[in-house]
Amino acid sequence: MRELGAGRVFGTASSARARVVHDPAEAWSYAFSREDLEDGEDWVQLRGHALAERWSLCAADLGRELVTSHDLIAPLSSREVDTIARQIASRLALGREYPEEIFTDLKLILATSKAPRPSAFSPMIDGMFAAYQRGAYPCGWAGRWPEGEIVWFVPPA
Numbered sequence: 001m002r003e004l005g006a007g008r009v010f011g012t013a014s015s016a017r018a019r020v021v022h023d024p025a026e027a028w029s030y031a032f033s034r035e036d037l038e039d040g041e042d043w044v045q046l047r048g049h050a051l052a053e054r055w056s057l058c059a060a061d062l063g064r065e066l067v068t069s070h071d072l073i074a075p076l077s078s079r080e081v082d083t084i085a086r087q088i089a090s091r092l093a094l095g096r097e098y099p100e101e102i103f104t105d106l107k108l109i110l111a112t113s114k115a116p117r118p119s120a121f122s123p124m125i126d127g128m129f130a131a132y133q134r135g136a137y138p139c140g141w142a143g144r145w146p147e148g149e150i151v152w153f154v155p156p157a
Contacts, residue, residue, distance in 0.1 A: 017149045027153035030140025043140040050121035057115030072111040
């Protein structure tokens, strides 16, 4: 598999603006309960919109109306991505609900590498990729979309 950052699919890690939080409760709040985004949406909904867009771009690139989740993550299997997500959650000392969220993030990042066209979601996806590169967890968006910034959780030292 090609390196995800190859060909400038993603911005460089240094180009990502991020707000860093160290409190797990604050990270949970950003991830699951804040509605700071335009139209009262939260982080989960924002990621869902980005994933839907990438899903459509992948389908167009493959010349098909429908693609499966496997199409987005191939050549990795769902089991491999799930294992990676669980390892990340464990390393960051995150709770049981996080591996599924991390799996979704990884699926979005892998789908972006397959359909590397810029979009309104590119800064968010770049920030997510940069967070994982640096050992952080992208847990939310601070401010109104799209003017705000991504929020990263970094465990306390």
